[in-house]
Amino acid sequence: MDKRKILLQLDSDPHPSVFDRVVAIDAGVDELFSYGNVQPEQVAGLVHGAIFTRGPKDLKRTAIFIGGSNVETGEILLAKAVAAMLPAFGLRVSVLLDANGANTTAAAAVRVAAKHLSLACTKAIVLGGTGPVGQRVALLLARQGAEVRLASRQLPRAKAACDAILRKVPEAKLEPVAITGESELGPALDGRTLAIAAGAAGVVLLPKSARLACSTLQLVIDLNAVPPLGIEGVEVTDSGTQRDNVLAYGAIGVGSTKMKLHRAAVARLFESNDQVMDAEEVYALGEAL
Ligand SMILES: NC(=O)c1ccc[n+]([C@@H]2O[C@H](COP(=O)([O-])OP(=O)(O)OC[C@H]3O[C@@H](n4cnc5c(N)ncnc54)[C@H](OP(=O)(O)O)[C@@H]3O)[C@@H](O)[C@H]2O)c1
Numbered sequence: 001m002d003k004r005k006i007l008l009q010l011d012s013d014p015h016p017s018v019f020d021r022v023v024a025i026d027a028g029v030d031e032l033f034s035y036g037n038v039q040p041e042q043v044a045g046l047v048h049g050a051i052f053t054r055g056p057k058d059l060k061r062t063a064i065f066i067g068g069s070n071v072e073t074g075e076i077l078l079a080k081a082v083a084a085m086l087p088a089f090g091l092r093v094s095v096l097l098d099a100n101g102a103n104t105t106a107a108a109a110v111r112v113a114a115k116h117l118s119l120a121c122t123k124a125i126v127l128g129g130t131g132p133v134g135q136r137v138a139l140l141l142a143r144q145g146a147e148v149r150l151a152s153r154q155l156p157r158a159k160a161a162c163d164a165i166l167r168k169v170p171e172a173k174l175e176p177v178a179i180t181g182e183s184e185l186g187p188a189l190d191g192r193t194l195a196i197a198a199g200a201a202g203v204v205l206l207p208k209s210a211r212l213a214c215s216t217l218q219l220v221i222d223l224n225a226v227p228p229l230g231i232e233g234v235e236v237t238d239s240g241t242q243r244d245n246v247l248a249y250g251a252i253g254v255g256s257t258k259m260k261l262h263r264a265a266v267a268r269l270f271e272s273n274d275q276v277m278d279a280e281e282v283y284a285l286g287e288a289l
Pocket of ligand 1: 105153157199
């Protein structure tokens with residue numbers, strides 16, 4: 001008989017995310033071991049507890065989820081978890097990183113875009129492109145062959161984000177742009193068919209006047225659910241809704257795809273014990289949804 005599916009939840013916040021715990025159960029996890037306030041130096045010990053207990057053939061029934069509101073800390077915890085495995089002896093378990101929902105949110109936004117546009121021919125702009133979600137959106141778009149303008153209020157930050165993506169996707173067609181006001185927004189939007197707003201919660205990055213002035217835009221996706229929303233005139237529940245001259249999605253409109261990806265990613269962990277799931281692996285799951 002198959003052993004019970006155990007998910008080890010490593011969360012850098014004081015309380016392990018209730019949201020992530022509910023999704024884990026809904027994704028079919030039998031036993032959820034949740035740890036909060038996890039520090040990088042504690043990861044190896046926790047991982048060893050997971051890999052040294054069951055034999056290699058049963059290790060696909062144990063997996064790790066890394067969460068917490070700080071995505072950079074989550075990335076460090078992921079690196080520590082991978083380093084603590086012993087693959088030469090088959091002693092490893094699959095790991096999923098979705099700190100602050102960044103991977104599932106970015107993957108969902110790009111999946112939604114791919115429903116409407118051929119990404120390989122798409123000219124995109126990612127507003128708020130330097131945040132954890134925006135960087136992942138830009139990476140996924142670039143991987144699909146889109147031309148991506150990555151926007152920040154500061155050009156050096158946009159450049160640094162583009163450089164980080166180029167290290168993973170050397171063929172990426174990326175252009176860093178600085179936007180501090182509408183005078184820079186117009187030229188940055190010029191020729192773009194897709195705009196994804198991944199700016200901080202409660203910040204308008206694409207005012208309606210600029211959106212209406214851009215005749216090439218076909219699709220806009222806003223990931224900010226906190227008013228005022230990131231794209232003026234788009235409702236949070238929009239889901240392929242016609243708004244003036246564009247199709248629009250709001251953060252809740254993208255949410256159903258995000259939830260499906262999150263559940264699918266947790267379920268996928270238990271198919272083998274050798275997976276490391278970051279943004280691109282989560283995005284790939286969308287093929288089957
Ligand atoms: N639905 C979900 O489950 C879910 C999950 C995760 C995130 N989200 C949403 O997705 C969005 C992106 O998340 P994130 O964590 O990547 O965002 P973030 O790091 O908080 O912000 C993204 C970028 O926004 C820019 N920004 C910050 N304050 C600004 C201001 N006052 N004016 C203009 N730009 C500003 C910054 O870029 P520069 O400093 O370089 O200009 C920052 O790098 C957020 O709205 C978040 O709420 C939703």
